[in-house]
Amino acid sequence: MASTLLRKVWGTVLARAVPRDPDASASSSSPRRRGAPAAAAAEYGSLGALDAVPIDVLAQILRLLGPADAARSAAVCRTWRLLASDNALWAFFLSLGPDPWDLVVFAETHLAAGSAEPRSVYFGTVRVPPQLSFKRIYGQRALVPGSIIVDGGSGYCKYGWSKYAAPSGRCATFLEFGNIESPMYARLRHFFSTIYNRIHVKPSARPIVVALPLCHSDDTEAARASRKQYKETLYSVLFDMNVPAVCAVDQALLALYAARRTSGIVVNIGFNVTSVVPIFQGRVMREIGIETVGQGALKLTGFLKELLQRRNISFESLYTVRTIKEKICYVAADYEAELCKNTQASCEVDGEGWFTLSEERFKMAEILFQPQIGGVRAMALHKAVSLCMDHCYNYEVLRDHSWFKTVVLAGGSSCLPGLPERLEKELHKLLPPYISEGIRVLPPPFGTDTAWFGAKMIGTVSTFSDAWCINKKQFRQKSRHSGSSLVNAWR
Structure with missing residues (x-):
């Protein structure tokens, strides 16, 4: 089929390339050189009878042949190898895949080297990937088997396969599985067994990417020991279930990756608390400090x-209230001015009919910026973010003062309309100009599933197995070590 297509296109091009005027053919260059710059034409050798075909037409032929036949054509000769190895050709093939082209480029340029090493932060030695070969990347991505992704959020868990366009299901988090007094191992085992049963996949069939909820965020010995113990238990459970490889990454880091960033501040509005997490070059900067606000989605609802x-207004359950919040509530750009407007709106909740709200639509979210109006004793969101930025600015080890000026929102309640604009406005009012200049607040790039899509980017990157995963043998080798090296390995 490929040879037939090639003959047809070649015949059509040759028919068009035959000059009707003999004088014109003598005075002009070959059609192949007319179809490409002189420098490009000089790069390729002779193609015999195909010299009459312009290079851009040959490239189009390879596009029509598809990736498999284009790769085979590289075995013909040196000239065909150059044509079939062109980055533009394989960038075209990659753009036809299920993942957006900009996410593919970001993943292969920023995530292919794996997670950041703690030492690289202080000396600025960020590993730069070699010259990208999209042909090699296409081949490696095709060999990536796909992984199971589990985003263990603080409200509910999202799970699915990395080859899917979105999570395939949702369930309670592992904290709600089993008896709360049961050992962590038993609860995690119950949780992951339930996930694998629901997606009808054997644990030994695929590697897994786990989005870790932020816990024990302090930079103390006790907090580091707790994080280490949690990760060791997680790995032990999964390897005891015969999972071939495991990749565990913080939720905040995945949300930042989904926004195509490796440095910035992630504001994660969780179920019970809101966390403000500074991240530099793919590493959570716990030594700078993670600010925690004592209100989250549950307080808003x-x-x-x-x-x-x-x-x-009567309703049957908190589910109804949450549905109303998600459908018609928003964040006011100016709270006092919004009180003077007519903001009435209605929405329908399945099984309960229509609900009409007015100023309740924006009063609900105002407690993020004025907690006192809801009787909440907590720090205002913009003050927590500004405090984190001030700490980042005064952190003497890092001289770059621009890395923390991108704020990425994450969590279900961060999808409220108007929140990015209001937070950015409050930060500009609160911070001095030398810090506030250049601040940008980005909404969740994939809504409530932002962390899941960040994990999907890692699960489909061409170097996933080597750069991001740990297998059972490597885990046992790490477990044999003791002292500071083990602590650093599980940070």
């Missing part, structure tokens, strides 16, 4: 419930 009860 609870305050909206209280506002509805004040107006004698």
Whole structure:
């Protein structure tokens, strides 16, 4: 089929290339050179009868042949090898894949080297990937088997296969599995067994990428020991279930990757708390400090419930309140000005009918910036972010003062309309100009599934198995070591 297509295209091109005027053919260069710059034409050798075909037409023929036949054509001769190895050709093939082209380029240029080493932060020795060969990347990505992705969020868990366009299911987090007094190993085992049963995949069939919820965020010996113990238990459970390879990455880091960044501040509005996480070159900067705000999605939903009860609006469950919050609530750009407007809107909740709200729509989210109006004793969100930025600016080890000026929102409640603009506005008002200049607040790039898509980027990168995963043998070797080397390995 490929040879037939090639003959047809070649015949058509040759028919068009035959000059009708003999004088014109004598005075002009060959059609092949007319179809490409002189420098490009000089790069390729003779193709025999195909010298009459312009180079750009040959490239189009290879595109029509497809990746498999284009790769085989490289075995014909040196000239065909040059044509079939062209980066533009394989970039075209990659762009036809299921993943967006910009995400593919970011993953292969910034994530192919694996997770950041702690030492690289202080000396600025970031590993730069060699000259990209999209042909090699295409071949390696085709060989990546695909992985199971589990985003163990603080509210609920999302899971699915990395080859899917979105998570295939949701369930409770591992914290809600089993008896809360049960050992961590038993609860994690129950949790992952449930996940594998729901997706009908044997644990030994695929590697797994686990998005770790932020816990024990302090930079103390006790917190490091707790994080180390949690990760060791996680790896032990999965390897005891015969999972071939495991990749465990912090949720905040995955959200940053999904926004095509490796440095910045992630504001993760979780179920119970909101975390402000500074990240530099793919590493959570715990020594700078992670700010924690004592309110999250549960407080927002609870305050909206209280506002509805004040107006004698009846509902059956918190699920109804959460649905209303997701459908018609938003963050006011100017709270006082919004109170003077007509903001009435309605939405329908399945099984309960229509609900009409007015100022409750934006009052609910205002407790993020004015916690006192909801009776919440917590730091305001913009003050927590500004405090984190101030710590980043004064961190003497890093002289670059621009890395923390990109703020990425994550978590379900961060999808509220108007939140990025309001937070950016408050930061500019609160911070001095030498810090606030250049600040950008980005909404969650993939909504509530942002961390899952960050894990998907890692799970499909061409170097996934070698650069990001740890297998059972490597885990046992690490476990034999003791002292500071083991602590650093599990940070």
